[in-house]
Amino acid sequence: MSMRKINYIISTLILALCYFFWNDAAGIRPPAHIYPQTVIAVTAFLAFALLIQSIFFPKALIQGKPFEGTKYSRVITSIIATIVYYFVLKAIGFYVSSFFFIIILTWLLGDRRVGLKIFAKLGILGIVVMGLVYAAFKIFLKVPTPPGILF
Amino acid sequence: MNKKLIAVLLIIGFLLTLGLTGCQKAEEKQDGGKTEEKYPSQDITVIIPFTAGGASDVQARIVEKYFKEEFGVNMIITYKEGAGGEVGFTELAKSKTDGYVIGGLNVPHIILQPLARETEFNIDSFAYIGQMVNDPQLVAVLKDSKYNTLQELIDDAKANPGRITLGNVGTFSGHHIASLNFMNLTGTEFTLIPYKGSADQIVALQGGHVNAIMGNLNDVMRDMDKYKILGITTDERHYLAPEVPTFKELGLDMTQGITRLFAAPKDIDPARLARLKEGFEKIAKNPEYLKDMEKIGQPEEWKDGEKVYADLKKEVETATKLLEEYDLLDKK
Amino acid sequence: MLADFFIGFQNALHPMNILIMSLALAGGIAIGTLPGLSATMGVALLVPLTFGMDPATGLLMLGAMYTGAIYGGANSAILINTPGTPSAVCTTFDGYPLTKQGKADEALFTALVSSVIGGIIGTIFLLVATQPLALVSLKFGSPEYFWMAIFGLTIISSLSEGNMIKGLLGGVLGLLLATIGIDPVTGHSRFIFDYRPLIGGITLIPAMIGFFSFAQVLTLVDENQKYLAEYSPNKGVIGKVFGHMLKFSKKNLLRSSLIGTFVGILPGAGGNVASFVAYNEAKRWSKNPETFGKGEIEGVVASESSNNATVSSSLIPLLSLGIPGSPVAAVLLGGLLIHGLQPGAKLFIQTGDIAYTFIIGLIVANLLMLFIGFLGMRLFAQVLNVPSHYIATIVIVLSVIGSYAIRNNLFDIVIMIVCGIVGFITLKVGFEPGPLVLGLILGTLAEEGFSLSLLMAKASGSMFGTFVARPISAFLIFMCIMAIVSPIYVRVKKSRKNKLENA
Numbered sequence: 001m002s003m004r005k006i007n008y009i010i011s012t013l014i015l016a017l018c019y020f021f022w023n024d025a026a027g028i029r030p031p032a033h034i035y036p037q038t039v040i041a042v043t044a045f046l047a048f049a050l051l052i053q054s055i056f057f058p059k060a061l062i063q064g065k066p067f068e069g070t071k072y073s074r075v076i077t078s079i080i081a082t083i084v085y086y087f088v089l090k091a092i093g094f095y096v097s098s099f100f101f102i103i104i105l106t107w108l109l110g111d112r113r114v115g116l117k118i119f120a121k122l123g124i125l126g127i128v129v130m131g132l133v134y135a136a137f138k139i140f141l142k143v144p145t146p147p148g149i150l151f
Numbered sequence: 152m153n154k155k156l157i158a159v160l161l162i163i164g165f166l167l168t169l170g171l172t173g174c175q176k177a178e179e180k181q182d183g184g185k186t187e188e189k190y191p192s193q194d195i196t197v198i199i200p201f202t203a204g205g206a207s208d209v210q211a212r213i214v215e216k217y218f219k220e221e222f223g224v225n226m227i228i229t230y231k232e233g234a235g236g237e238v239g240f241t242e243l244a245k246s247k248t249d250g251y252v253i254g255g256l257n258v259p260h261i262i263l264q265p266l267a268r269e270t271e272f273n274i275d276s277f278a279y280i281g282q283m284v285n286d287p288q289l290v291a292v293l294k295d296s297k298y299n300t301l302q303e304l305i306d307d308a309k310a311n312p313g314r315i316t317l318g319n320v321g322t323f324s325g326h327h328i329a330s331l332n333f334m335n336l337t338g339t340e341f342t343l344i345p346y347k348g349s350a351d352q353i354v355a356l357q358g359g360h361v362n363a364i365m366g367n368l369n370d371v372m373r374d375m376d377k378y379k380i381l382g383i384t385t386d387e388r389h390y391l392a393p394e395v396p397t398f399k400e401l402g403l404d405m406t407q408g409i410t411r412l413f414a415a416p417k418d419i420d421p422a423r424l425a426r427l428k429e430g431f432e433k434i435a436k437n438p439e440y441l442k443d444m445e446k447i448g449q450p451e452e453w454k455d456g457e458k459v460y461a462d463l464k465k466e467v468e469t470a471t472k473l474l475e476e477y478d479l480l481d482k483k
Numbered sequence: 484m485l486a487d488f489f490i491g492f493q494n495a496l497h498p499m500n501i502l503i504m505s506l507a508l509a510g511g512i513a514i515g516t517l518p519g520l521s522a523t524m525g526v527a528l529l530v531p532l533t534f535g536m537d538p539a540t541g542l543l544m545l546g547a548m549y550t551g552a553i554y555g556g557a558n559s560a561i562l563i564n565t566p567g568t569p570s571a572v573c574t575t576f577d578g579y580p581l582t583k584q585g586k587a588d589e590a591l592f593t594a595l596v597s598s599v600i601g602g603i604i605g606t607i608f609l610l611v612a613t614q615p616l617a618l619v620s621l622k623f624g625s626p627e628y629f630w631m632a633i634f635g636l637t638i639i640s641s642l643s644e645g646n647m648i649k650g651l652l653g654g655v656l657g658l659l660l661a662t663i664g665i666d667p668v669t670g671h672s673r674f675i676f677d678y679r680p681l682i683g684g685i686t687l688i689p690a691m692i693g694f695f696s697f698a699q700v701l702t703l704v705d706e707n708q709k710y711l712a713e714y715s716p717n718k719g720v721i722g723k724v725f726g727h728m729l730k731f732s733k734k735n736l737l738r739s740s741l742i743g744t745f746v747g748i749l750p751g752a753g754g755n756v757a758s759f760v761a762y763n764e765a766k767r768w769s770k771n772p773e774t775f776g777k778g779e780i781e782g783v784v785a786s787e788s789s790n791n792a793t794v795s796s797s798l799i800p801l802l803s804l805g806i807p808g809s810p811v812a813a814v815l816l817g818g819l820l821i822h823g824l825q826p827g828a829k830l831f832i833q834t835g836d837i838a839y840t841f842i843i844g845l846i847v848a849n850l851l852m853l854f855i856g857f858l859g860m861r862l863f864a865q866v867l868n869v870p871s872h873y874i875a876t877i878v879i880v881l882s883v884i885g886s887y888a889i890r891n892n893l894f895d896i897v898i899m900i901v902c903g904i905v906g907f908i909t910l911k912v913g914f915e916p917g918p919l920v921l922g923l924i925l926g927t928l929a930e931e932g933f934s935l936s937l938l939m940a941k942a943s944g945s946m947f948g949t950f951v952a953r954p955i956s957a958f959l960i961f962m963c964i965m966a967i968v969s970p971i972y973v974r975v976k977k978s979r980k981n982k983l984e985n986a
Contacts, residue, residue, distance in 0.1 A: 032668040109872035203527035204814030233683030322670030342942035358621035
């Protein structure tokens with residue numbers, strides 16, 4: 001996708017966002033509506049300016065293909081793993097889920113070799129990291145971590 | 152092929168450990184429910200719906216000092232701040248009812264928020280343990296202000312409607328409702344300036360950015376000689392500021408303050424609630440505790456949970472009327 | 484007073500106090516380094532520990548924790564492009580490029596020395612100019628805060644590297660995100676679109692962790708390099724850094740520390756605002772502003788010296804007026820009260836020995852930090868020897884716990900993840916996270932300043948009188964105009980010069 005097309009998409013998205021915010025802001029009692037409406041108006045104006053700029057400016061100024069060479073599989077794997085991690089953590093608690101998350105995602109992002117040695121290594125990594133986190137958060141700082149049915 | 156197999160095995164193993172430990176936990180819980188007679192047998196979490204270091208936190212920290220002695224377990228303070236306390240209030244309302252989660256509540260916040268906007272709690276969402284602090288509202292001006300009495304301020308406000316500014320903390324807060332009540336009783340119109348916190352309010356007063364403030368005793372106590380306190384909204388003269396005239400003496404029938412109480416979620420076991428009530432009352436009457444409270448300048452006043460609830464109900468009515476008068480109720 | 488001063492001096496150098504301060508510093512540096520664990524939290528966690536100590540020692544411990552935490556944010560900012568505290572956002576702009584160039588230890592040591600110097604300058608003001616500075620902070624009313632926020636927003640133009648429109652757009656989107664939640668004036672909810680969890684608003688720290696930490700993880704994953712950066716310890720780094728700073732950074736250090744001191748005394752603005760302003764000024768006054776953002780050591784100097792200068796100066800309103808000027812000061816206030824100390828002018832009169840022990844102790848803590856920070860730095864730099872996919876996973880775990888711990892709110896984790904994904908995509912298409920986070924920081928300040936000023940204007944009947952005809956407001960408006968005009972002037976002058984040369 002070229003930068004020009006991306007700019008079109010972004011400005012349209014932001015304009016849509018402004019529309020929703022503007023509708024919501026209409027219900028605010030005066031004079032509290034002035035500030036948010038000003039911010040929305042400025043945002044919409046800038047989004048529009050971006051659109052105009054993308055349409056009329058010479059090609060040379062808007063160039064590049066920002067998503068070229070993106071390793072989608074790795075990025076999407078990380079995002080999905082994090083989202084799954086969030087839901088698992090919500091259900092079973094922070095420490096156990098983090099331990100497995102570290103092992104699984106590190107393996108997925110590494111060279112994905114299979115073997116006892118590599119999993120032992122990852123297991124140790126998980127234990128060490130979570131041990132340090134436990135010591136820091138639970139014992140030293142007494143910061144509460146997300147609770148769950150497990151640990 | 153091999154890779155996939157191992158991955159599958161790993162996931163199965165993970166699920167198995169999960170399931171097993173899960174069952175174990177569940178069993179433990181069942182046993183625990185039947186055999187456990189002694190309460191409390193584990194640490195009690197206390198939700199404080201404001202930031203660390205705020206007035207509610209400082210008070211809770213004092214309670215913490217005496218908590219272990221009374222209950223034999225620790226009190227774990229958890230801050231759940233946001234939306235003027237609403238995030239924390241909601242959290243407490245939805246918490247487990249096993250008696251191991253209680254929280255600090257502030258009045259009138261828990262009365263006003265459900266009136267002002269859609270909330271997931273109201274005063275019926277909690278079982279009240281008791282009130283520990285009653286911090287009365289007062290009207291204060293700077294030392295060199297031209298107002299010497301409350302009447303002078305009221306007269307000036309009558310002569311110049313909307314021209315006199317009165318500093319508040321937040322909207323739909325204790326300060327706000329006290330200001331509305333004050334304006335309603337005296338037939339005056341002030342411009343209310345809602346500051347974010349009491350610190351900002353005090354800066355605004357000391358810097359001369361507002362004409363007067365509706366503030367809490369706790370906030371002005373630290374530098375009493377910088378202000379003139381025109382009147383305090385208590386029934387009788389306050390023990391921490393005996394030289395300040397009450398609103399009653401000045402002919403205004405209003406008592407208003409921010410009170411801090413402790414409560415549990417509504418459906419807590421009555422026996423456990425009774426134990427908590429007993430313990431908190433003991434702490435509230437401990438002379439050492441009272442000394443500490445005086446040090447931090449928070450006016451203590453113990454009130455039993457049932458009385459708290461009865462008073463809250465009355466307050467909801469008056470607040471609803473007042474907000475209706477000023478057209479501030481949530482219309483949605 | 485002089486007697487109190489000497490007692491303070493003695494107390495501050497007591498071996499026991501030195502030991503406790505060292506431990507608190509180490510803890511503070513660790514807390515500051517981890518994204519999400521804030522200085523406020525660190526200090527709050529230590530307050531109960533002070534119950535058993537004598538007040539002066541307790542306060543020294545809290546002060547050392549605060550100092551360490553504000554400095555610690557620089558470590559992660561420089562090494563993994565993830566500010567450990569909001570005050571370190573500007574440190575990432577040049578710190579991480581330096582790491583990429585293999586100069587990690589140079590950047591780390593510069594950050595340390597700058598923090599120490601900034602901290603000491605701030606503390607000197609706390610020692611000698613408490614009362615006058617406190618009076619200045621009282622002069623700031625809502626209109627002044629509004630203009631200060633606007634002045635802060637002018638920084639966006641110098642932060643946006645590529646497309647100016649995108650930079651500005653990022654800034655206003657930050658302002659827009661900051662409005663979600665409860666309206667500060669009416670008390671009603673707005674922009675939550677019937678989605679309950681949004682009622683608490685989008686707060687700075689989870690969003691910042693998302694835009695910087697999580698987005699950075701995704702960038703790392705995308706780059707797929709074995710290590711974050713080439714790193715081998717340089718032997719002569721200490722000499723090199725001192726040499727450079729003595730020769731080139733004196734003005735920058737002084738200016739940034741003064742900016743930090745001044746911004747710090749204002750309740751409502753803190754290290755995060757100070758470092759943005761100082762960074763911007765360093766760039767403006769620099770002979771080669773184009774190197775900023777690409778690994779300019781002066782950028783690190785400006786950001787770090789200014790944010791540590793705010794540590795002491797944010798205590799000025801607390802110690803002299805009894806008004807907590809920052810969240811950490813609020814926690815300290817709680818600590819003081821529990822010990823039966825009355826903050827305010829009386830603190831220096833009634834308990835002068837404790838007050839001076841605390842202030843002199845802060846200077847000692849800064850000097851101690853030079854050594855402890857140096858040891859820590861060596862340790863943290865080892866991160867660069869860890870394969871990057873290990874770091875990626877561990878940073879995700881820390882981001883999750885960090886965004887949760889700030890308010891104990893699961894929804895903040897969702898905010899972090901969403902901001903991270905959005906941040907990764909927008910970074911690709913030319914939106915830098917800097918302006919967006921600046922917008923989030925200044926959003927509440929700007930809105931509160933504006934709305935309250937409006938109410939004041941209604942009461943006084945004069946818009947002009949409230950917004951403009953106040954000395955500090957007028958000065959800030961002048962600064963805003965200068966900030967907008969001067970880059971244009973420079974650009975015009977440059978193009979004219981180019982034309983002349985070409986002709």
